[in-house]
Amino acid sequence: MMNRTVTAHSPWALLRGLIKLMRPKQWVKNSFVLAPLVFSGEFLDLDAIGHALRAMLLFCAASSATYVINDMHDIERDRRHPKKSQSRPLAAGIVSVPAALLLLAGLYTVLLGAWFVVPKVLEVIAAYLVLNLVYTFVLKHQPVVDIFTIAIGFVLRVYAGAVALSVPVSSWMFITTLCLALYLAAVKRRQELSQSGSEGRKVLEKYSVALVDRYAEMSATGALLFYSMFVMSAKPALVITVPLVLFGLFRYWFVVEALDGGESPTDALLADWQLLLTVVLWVLTCVWALWPVQG
Template sequence: MKSLRPYIRACRPTQWVKNSIVLAGLIFAVEFNDPTKIAKALVAFLAFCFLSSAVYLLNDIHDIESDREHPKKRNRPIASGQVPVPTATVMSIVLAIVALTASFIIAIKLGIVASVYLAMNYCYSYGLKRVVIVDVMTIAIGFVLRALAGVYAIDASISSWLLICTILLALFLGFSKRRHEVILLDSLASSHRKILDHYSLPFLDQMISVTTASTLVAYILYTMSADAQHFHQEQRFELTIPFVVYGIFRYLYIVYHKSEGGSPTESLLTDRPLLLNIGLWLVTVIILFLIP
C-alpha cells in the first residue's frame, strides 16, 4: 500500500473538494430527492475528479523543474522523483479517457463540457498560465464549467446569477492564491513561475478588493432575483446572505492576518470556522428550498 501512496498523492485527491460545485445543480434545481439524478450527478462529480487529476499530473510534469525550486512543491511525487514521468503521463491519459467516456455516456452536453474543460486546462498548462490575469481567469472559468457540468448531467437549469457568483468567487480565490505565492517565494517568485513577476502586492490587493465586493453584490442580487424566489412564496433566501458575508470576510482574515490562502482547499478543510460556516449555509439553503 505504501508503494501506491505517491501515485495517489500525485492525483491530489484532497483537491477533489473543488469539484463539489458539480453537485450545485442538484441543490439549486431542487433535484436532490430524485435517486436517478443523484446518481448521474455523482458520476459527473467523479468524472471531473478524474479529469482534474489528469490535469494535475500533466501540469506537474510540465512544471517539474520549477516545482523543484518551490519550498513546498518540491516534495510533490513527480518533482521529488517518487513517480516517474512516463508513468505519470500514462496515468493522466487513462484518467482523461475514463472521465470523458463516462461523461458522454451520461449526457452529450456533459461530455462536451468535460472536453472543453480538459482542452482549456491543457492550454493553461502550455501557455495560458504565462499570461497575466488570463491565468487566473482560466482557473475561474474552470469552476463555471464544473457548475454547468452538474446541470447538464441532470438535464436541469441554473441561474445565470449563480454562474456569475461562481466566476467572481473563483477570481477572488485565484488572486488570493497569487498573493500568497508572491509573498511566500519573495525574490524567487519569478524564477519559480515567471508570471508572478507581473503581479505586485498592491495590484493583487486591488483585484482582491474588486472581486470581494463584486462577489458579495452579485450574491445579494441573486437572493433577490426571480430565480431565487421561484421556489418561495415569500422572500426568505436573503437569510443566507450573512453566511456568505462571513465566509468572504473569514477568508480575507486567513489571507491577510494568517498569511495563508495559497491553497483554498487546504484553508477550507483546516479552518474550522470557515468549514462550519459553509455547512450552515448549505443546510440553510436546503431547508429554504424544502419549505413550501
C-alpha cells in the same frame, strides 16, 4: 539520494505517490458541480443525486488529469523549488514519468468511456480539459488571463452540474461563481507572491501584492453583490444565507491576512473550523430554505 531511490522503488510509496499526484484533496473544488442540484431543488430526487454525483466524480478524474500534465510540464522547475521539490511526487522522484503517463492514460480512459454514457456532460469536461491544457503551456504565463482561466474552470463545473440534471442555470449563478472564483484565484496569487516571491511561478513577476489585493477586493464585492441579486430575484427564500456568505468572505480574508493561509483555498477551508462550519451551515440553510413544501 539513496533514500529517494529506495522510496521510488517501494510499491506502497509509488501507490501513495500516484494518489498524491492526483491531488484528491483538491477534489473539494469539484463540489461546485453540485450547486445546480441544490438550487434546482432536486436534492430529494435519487436519480438527480446520482446524475450530479457521477458528474462530480468525472470532474475529479478530469481535474486529476490536468494536475498530472501540469506536474509533468513543471517537473524541472518544481525540482528547483524548496517546497515543491519535496511535495510534488514527480519532482521528488517518488513517481517516474512513465508511471505518471500510465496514470494519465487510465484517467483519460475513464473519461472516454463516460463519453458513451453522458456525452453532454463530457462535452463540458472536454472544454475544461482543453482550457487547462492551454493554461499549462501558454495561459499560466499571461498575467490576468491566468486568473480568469482558473475562474472559468469553476464556471464550467457549475455548468456541468446543470447539464447533468438537464436544468437551466441562472445567469446570476454563473456571474456569482465567476466572481467568487476570481476572488479565490487572486488571493492564491497574492499568497504565492508574498510567501515565495516570483520563484514559484514566472507570471508572479508581473504582479504585486497591492495589485492582486485590489483584484481580490473587487471580486469579493462582485460575488456578494451578484449573489444577493440572484437570491432576491430568483430565490427569495435564500435571503437568510446572505449573512453567511458575507461572514465567509470576511473569515477567508482573515485566514489569509492574519493566519497566512490562502495559497491553497482547499487547505484554508479544511484547516479553519470556522470557515468550514460556515460552508456547512450555508449548505444546510440552502437545503432547508428550498425544501419542497408538501401539499
